[in-house]
Amino acid sequence: MSAIIFDGIVQGLQLSLLAVGITLIYGLGGVLNLAHGQFAIVGGVLASLLISKGIPPGISCLGGIAGAGVLGILVDRTLMLPAYRFRGEERLLLGLILTLGLSFVIDGYLNYQVPEFSLTLQLPVAMVEFAGIPMRTASLAASLVALAIFAGLFAFLKLTLLGKCIRSIIENEVGAELCGIDPSRTRTLIVCLAAMMAGVAGVTQGLFSSLGTEMGPEFTILGLLVAVVGGVRSINGTLAAGILLGIVNAFASHYVGAYVAYIILLSFAMATILVRPAGLLARFT
Amino acid sequence: MKKYNDLFLLGLLLAAVPLVTGGSPYYMRLATLALVYMAWTVAFNLIFGHTKQLFLCVGALAGSAAYMTVVLTKQLALSPWLSVPLGVATAAGLGALFSYVSVLRGLGVIFLGIVTLAFSLIFHNLVLGLRQFTNGETGLVTRGLGFPALEQALPSYYIFLAVLLGAFAVYGALMRSRMGLAVRALSDDELTAELSGINVTRYKVLAAAVASAILGLAGSLYAFYNGIVSPSVFSFVSVDIPVLIGLLLGGMRTRLGPILGAAAFAVIEELVRPFGQLNVLVYGFLLIVLFVAFREGIVVLLRKRLGVSLP
Amino acid sequence: MLLSVEGLHAGYGLTTVLREVSLDARAGEAVAVIGPNGAGKTTLLKSIVGMLRPSRGRVHFEDRHLDGLRAFEVARLGLAYVPAERELFPTMTVLENLELGAYAQKARLNGAAYSHLDQVFDLFPRLEERRSQLAGTMSGGEQQMLAIGRALMAGPKVLLLDEPSTGLAPKAVAELYRNLFRLKSAGLTIVVTEQQVALALALTDRAYVLEQGSIRLSGRSCELAGDASVRKAYLGVAA
Numbered sequence: 140m141s142a143i144i145f146d147g148i149v150q151g152l153q154l155s156l157l158a159v160g161i162t163l164i165y166g167l168g169g170v171l172n173l174a175h176g177q178f179a180i181v182g183g184v185l186a187s188l189l190i191s192k193g194i195p196p197g198i199s200c201l202g203g204i205a206g207a208g209v210l211g212i213l214v215d216r217t218l219m220l221p222a223y224r225f226r227g228e229e230r231l232l233l234g235l236i237l238t239l240g241l242s243f244v245i246d247g248y249l250n251y252q253v254p255e256f257s258l259t260l261q262l263p264v265a266m267v268e269f270a271g272i273p274m275r276t277a278s279l280a281a282s283l284v285a286l287a288i289f290a291g292l293f294a295f296l297k298l299t300l301l302g303k304c305i306r307s308i309i310e311n312e313v314g315a316e317l318c319g320i321d322p323s324r325t326r327t328l329i330v331c332l333a334a335m336m337a338g339v340a341g342v343t344q345g346l347f348s349s350l351g352t353e354m355g356p357e358f359t360i361l362g363l364l365v366a367v368v369g370g371v372r373s374i375n376g377t378l379a380a381g382i383l384l385g386i387v388n389a390f391a392s393h394y395v396g397a398y399v400a401y402i403i404l405l406s407f408a409m410a411t412i413l414v415r416p417a418g419l420l421a422r423f424t
Numbered sequence: 425m426k427k428y429n430d431l432f433l434l435g436l437l438l439a440a441v442p443l444v445t446g447g448s449p450y451y452m453r454l455a456t457l458a459l460v461y462m463a464w465t466v467a468f469n470l471i472f473g474h475t476k477q478l479f480l481c482v483g484a485l486a487g488s489a490a491y492m493t494v495v496l497t498k499q500l501a502l503s504p505w506l507s508v509p510l511g512v513a514t515a516a517g518l519g520a521l522f523s524y525v526s527v528l529r530g531l532g533v534i535f536l537g538i539v540t541l542a543f544s545l546i547f548h549n550l551v552l553g554l555r556q557f558t559n560g561e562t563g564l565v566t567r568g569l570g571f572p573a574l575e576q577a578l579p580s581y582y583i584f585l586a587v588l589l590g591a592f593a594v595y596g597a598l599m600r601s602r603m604g605l606a607v608r609a610l611s612d613d614e615l616t617a618e619l620s621g622i623n624v625t626r627y628k629v630l631a632a633a634v635a636s637a638i639l640g641l642a643g644s645l646y647a648f649y650n651g652i653v654s655p656s657v658f659s660f661v662s663v664d665i666p667v668l669i670g671l672l673l674g675g676m677r678t679r680l681g682p683i684l685g686a687a688a689f690a691v692i693e694e695l696v697r698p699f700g701q702l703n704v705l706v707y708g709f710l711l712i713v714l715f716v717a718f719r720e721g722i723v724v725l726l727r728k729r730l731g732v733s734l735p
Numbered sequence: 736m737l738l739s740v741e742g743l744h745a746g747y748g749l750t751t752v753l754r755e756v757s758l759d760a761r762a763g764e765a766v767a768v769i770g771p772n773g774a775g776k777t778t779l780l781k782s783i784v785g786m787l788r789p790s791r792g793r794v795h796f797e798d799r800h801l802d803g804l805r806a807f808e809v810a811r812l813g814l815a816y817v818p819a820e821r822e823l824f825p826t827m828t829v830l831e832n833l834e835l836g837a838y839a840q841k842a843r844l845n846g847a848a849y850s851h852l853d854q855v856f857d858l859f860p861r862l863e864e865r866r867s868q869l870a871g872t873m874s875g876g877e878q879q880m881l882a883i884g885r886a887l888m889a890g891p892k893v894l895l896l897d898e899p900s901t902g903l904a905p906k907a908v909a910e911l912y913r914n915l916f917r918l919k920s921a922g923l924t925i926v927v928t929e930q931q932v933a934l935a936l937a938l939t940d941r942a943y944v945l946e947q948g949s950i951r952l953s954g955r956s957c958e959l960a961g962d963a964s965v966r967k968a969y970l971g972v973a974a
Contacts, residue, residue, distance in 0.1 A: 171534055221716045228533060235537070236672075236715045243665075243708025251701045300838070307824050307835050313786075314822035319810035319839025319889065360545065367538045398553030405542045405549075412539055416529055 142272060143389045149278045151385020152285035153347075155378045156340045157358055158365035159292070160333030162377045165366070166309030167326045168215070170222055170234030174242035175337055176358030177249075182207035182338025183258045183350040184249065196260055204338035211334025214241065215327045223323065242355065249352040256352050258345035281343040288336060289378060296374070305329060309372055337362075364408040370418015380419050384408060430679065431596065435589050442581055452577040458690040459584040460646050463591045464663065465670045465682035467638040470595055473676035474607045475631045477523055478537035480660070482667050484547035485636050486643025487658030489515035493644040494653050495557050497569045504571045504648070512640040518543075519636025523629045544660050551655045563654025566647050574648040587645065588683075591638045596679065598634065603627050665707060666693070672714050675721025684722050736795070737762040737924050738783075738814070738893050743792035745775075745782040752778045754948045756792070760893070765915075765925040767935040767956060769969060770945035776928035777819065779945065780897050783926075784816040785809040796893070810839045815891035819898045821882040825871025829862055832870050832881055836888030855884040858914055876907030883914070893924045900931045912938055932969040936960045 157179065164172045172178075186203025190196055218241060222234040249256065262276045269279055296302035307315040308322050315322060340358070344350045369380030387407050391400035411419070438459070445451035464482060471477050479485070493511030496502050502510075522543070526536045551558045558564065573579040598604055606627045609620070647653040656662060666689050674685020692710070696703045718725070739759035746752040752775045760766045768776050781787040783794050785806040794801040801809055810816070824832050833852060840851075856863035859880045865873065870881060879899060886894060899915075900908040912934045919925055919938065928945075929935035936942055936956040944952040944965060952959065959965050 218712070231534060233715060235534075236668075237712055240708040240711030240715070243704050243711065245708075247702055247705025247708060251705065254701075300834070303827070303831055303835060304838065306827065310824045310826060311822050313806075313818075314824055315835070316786075316806040317784075317810055317816055317818070317822060318835045318885070319807050319842050320835070321805075321807050360541065363538055364542065367535065371534070396553065398549045401549050402546050402553065405546045409539050409542045409546075412535060413525060413529055413531075416531055416535055 143393050144386055145272060145274070146278075147386030147389030148382055149274075149282050149385070150388060151382035152282050152289075153340055153343060153381075154361055154365045154385055155381025156285050156288065156336050156343075157362035158369065158377045158381050159289070159374055160336045161362050161366040162369070162371060162374055163305075163309075163329050163333045166372050167305065167322070167329045168219065168223070168234070169227070169230050169312075170219065170238065171231065171363070171371075172333075173235060173238040173359055173363075174214070174245060175238075175333075175362050176355040176360070177242050177245040178207050178210060178334040178337035179341030179344070179358050180249065180350065180352055180355045181210055181245065181341075182335075183341035183345055184253060184256060184352070186342055186345070187256065187258045200260075200342045203342055204335050207338030207341070208331045208335040211330045211332075212327055214334075215330040242359065246352070246355050249355075253352060256350075258342070258350040259348070260342070260345045262346070277343075277346040281346055284339065284343065288339065292374070301325075364405070368408050368411045368419060370415075373418050376418045380411075383419070431589060431593055434592065434680075434683070435585070438585055438588070439582070442578060449577060452581060454690065454694070456577070456581045456584055456649065458687055459581070459588050460642050460649075461666055461670060461690065462683045462686040463584070463588045463642040464639055465667050465674070465686045466588070466591045466595055467635040467642075468667045468671055469676060469678075469682045470598070470631050470635040470638075471519075473671060473681075474599075475628050476533060477526065477628060477632060478533045479519070479522065479540045479632070480537050480664060481522075481540040481544040481547070482639060483658040483660055483663030484540075484544040485515045485519055486639045486646070486663060487547060487551070487653075487655075488518060488643075489640030490643040490647035490653050490658060491551060491558060494564050494566055494569070494647050498564065499557070504569065508641070508644045511644040512637050515640025515643065516633045516637040519639070520629050520633035523632030524625070527625045527628055541660075544664070548655055548659065561655060563652050563657070565652055567651050569648065571648045574645060575651075580649050583645065584642070584649070587642055591642075592679075592683070594634065594638070598631070599679075603630060607631065661704075669707065669710060669714065671721075672711075672719075673721055675723035675725075678721065678723040681721050681723045688722065736760075737764075737797060738926070739795045740779075740783060741793050741795070743779070743782055743789050743794070745778055745787055745789040745792075747778075747787075751790070752948050753782065753789070756945070756948070756950055758943050758950065758953070760924055760926055762892075762924055763919075763922050764941065765919045765927070765939040767939040767942040768926070768928040768945050769930070769932045769935055769942060769965075770928075771968075772930065773947075774945045775948045776945055777897050780816060780818075780895050780926070780928060783809075784814055784895060786816075807839075810889065811842045813839075813889070813892040815839070815886035815889050815894050817882045817886050817894070817896045817899065819901055821878055823870045823878060823882060823885070826869055828867050828869055829873075829881055830866045832885050833862070833888050836885030839889035839891075849890070851888050851890055855887050858887070858917065859884050875902050876904065876910070879903060879907070879911060880914075883911075887918075891923075893926065894918065896925070896927045898928055898930060900929060900934065908934065932965075933960075 157175065161172055161175050164170060182203040185206035186199045189199035189202045218237055219234065222230050222237055225233060262280060264276050266273055267276045267279055296306055304315065304320050304325055307318065308320065308325055312322055341350055365381045365384055366377055368384065369376035384404060388400065388404045391403040441455050442452065445455055464486065468482055471479050489511035492514045493507045496507040496510055497504060522540060531539065552560050567575060573583060643658065650657060670685035670689040671682055672685070673688050674683065675681030696706045699706060736759050741757050743753050743756040744751060756779060758766065768779060770776055778787060782789045785801060785804045785808065796812060796814060833855060837850065861877060862880055862884055870878065873881065899911055903911065908931065915925060915938055927935055927939065936959060939956045941954065942956045942959050943950050944959065952962065952965065
């Protein structure tokens with residue numbers, strides 16, 4: 140029983156990692172990034188490329204993640220410009236379509252160029268014991284990385300001035316501008332960070348099992364679901380939602396078949412959105 | 425009868441197409457498919473273009489009707505005259521349900537989009553999971569199920585033409601009625617419309633129900649015509665994307681937009697075929713370029729350039 | 736002339752709200768813009784601070800044009816705008832809201848800045864009491880204080896307020912205007928729009944009457960307070 144919950148938390152942390160990027164991009168850019176999963180894949184592909192050139196896996200992964208970040212910056216500064224000219228619902232819709240198109244472009248290109256791509260990473264030790272529970276080292280490593288990133292993110296947002304600026308933009312972009320904060324420069328930084336976090340999720344998928352080019356859409360959808368369930372403007376909510384959905388998924392997969400488990404997960408997410416549209420931890424709607 | 429002019433002209437024009445294709449089965453199929461997608465796009469225009477309900481489950485709705493129809497016909501040996509309406513009712517019911525719940529809960533555009541996207545996935549997995557009924561990935565053969573007309577090229581074309589013209593007529597009637605006025609007010613400012621006494625809920629749900637019914641009708645008949653119904657026939661990439669691109673290409677909230685747009689997409693699809701795997705990339709590129717440079721669509725462009733008042 | 740607006744035309748989409756509006760404010764002056772609902776007072780302020788782009792006319796501040804500047808750039812120059820909606824950060828504390836207000840000054844003076852926090856707390860002791868309270872949980876009057884306090888944290892040269900008395904109980908309005916008077920006495924240039932005309936005219940040196948997008952009258956506040964048409968329309972006094 141506790142093993143299932145543990146498993147759920149491990150999976151959930153990865154989901155949260157993906158989802159928090161979507162939350163941040165939505166909070167700062169007012170755009171729902173439908174190409175987020177592809178950021179993760181690109182990170183993995185770049186890492187794999189570096190590994191094939193003989194660079195040690197650790198550095199390659201960092202390189203892949205950095206590459207995802209660069210992609211994020213490029214996308215924000217070029218593709219998304221037409222969307223940023225508008226506000227509110229228009230921007231949201233335009234952004235949806237643009238990122239959807241981008242996801243197809245990246246998917247189409249990768250499937251064409253590197254269809255056989257698969258990133259699989261091995262750790263020196265396969266199993267390890269943590270709090271009395273035998274775990275795969277991969278799970279432990281991935282979870283620790285995710286937790287470290289979240290801890291860093293929370294500290295950054297709560298304690299630093301830049302972090303507060305980011306929170307202020309998420310909360311009230313008009314108010315932030317009145318305080319002299321330039322939303323678009325801050326936004327590019329956040330898109331870069333979000334893309335890098337997606338890159339981490341992509342690379343750690345290679346740790347768990349393997350990463351393939353076809354996983355992009357699935358990553359995006361899972362990330363979206365978690366972000367929306369958690370409340371698309373709340374980072375705490377996203378973390379909570381990810382872990383919750385991870386646990387639901389772990390239980391569902393344990394007791395029923397793969398298809399039904401996915402349906403349960405999706406239905407649960409749908410129900411949560413309908414019951415609490417503002418998000419899991421929403422206080423001010 | 426000026427209002428029925430364009431319906432008449434359209435019908436005439438499209439009825440003449442088989443003369444042009446000269447009996448080539450390939451082009452007949454292409455044309456027939458185009459009709460199906462036109463009907464779907466007209467329906468999507470009603471839901472998304474006019475009432476701003478982002479239903480990212482067009483394929484799933486059409487597919488629900490299709491599978492319901494085929495499974496009922498096969499399992500219960502029902503006549504298509506019964507199973508098709510049942511399928512249509514399924515789609516209409518689902519569409520109305522999504523619309524009603526979203527208005528009730530005050531879901532914004534993205535939330536409805538995500539919820540319907542989730543439904544698309546649920547549908548896909550349901551079909552795969554209930555393989556004792558649906559035969560999973562392989563799908564079900566739909567030949568010889570009691571709808572011989574849809575197994576021949578020419579009659580099929582005219583059946584779907586009737587469906588399209590019917591959908592077009594229904595759309596036109598709705599937009600001319602009180603509902604059309606309400607819907608136009610809705611799309612400008614929903615809150616003001618509501619405060620003016622317009623029953624937002626009723627019109628949104630009605631639009632969703634009617635549109636979903638059209639999706640279901642075309643979907644069910646398509647299942648018979650296609651000879652086989654499988655998850656990939658009604659997937660997001662197979663249906664939702666072409667419909668979305670088609671509507672954007674043609675022009676949202678215009679009468680002819682969905683039809684021109686779907687036709688344009690059919691042409692593009694043919695042009696893109698030699699690219700093989702890269703066609704997805706081209707669609708993505710198209711989406712981006714369209715929405716940046718060409719947002720209003722063909723109809724509006726033609727209106728401006730030719731000074732013609734196109735509906 | 737610290738701030739001057741010349742021949743401003745502005746509106747939303749195809750609707751023109753402001754026509755040929757000009758006003759100015761000298762350093763240390765308090766200027767009021769009064770007028771009925773829909774006259775364009777908010778549009779005017781938004782056009783000045785860069786939240787709206789005017790179709791014609793210019794805005795000068797100190798010795799430069801504000802044409803085409805974004806709202807955050809205008810804020811960094813030293814014009815602080817307190818909108819009617821206040822636009823606070825509800826899940827952040829009073830202190831955090833104030834800290835963010837100081838960002839504009841940091842950006843202007845490149846980091847090293849004199850913190851106005853003590854002055855703000857001095858002016859609004861209630862804010863100091865509630866420094867760790869979440870902005871969204873405060874009353875209307877307190878939120879208004881916070882909004883003004885946040886604007887003051889930037890050490891602005893001009894403070895623009897849009898109908899600051901809206902939604903406040905009479906006691907809170909009186910306190911608000913007492914505080915604005917203290918700020919004025921300390922030398923801050925203030926531009927305030929109001930429907931609560933009596934208080935606005937009492938606070939300010941000069942005033943403009945904006946009706947249907949144009950300036951109908953302007954002059955010294957005390958004179959306008961005595962003007963028959965103003966008294967009838969805005970002060971509820973029979974002519």
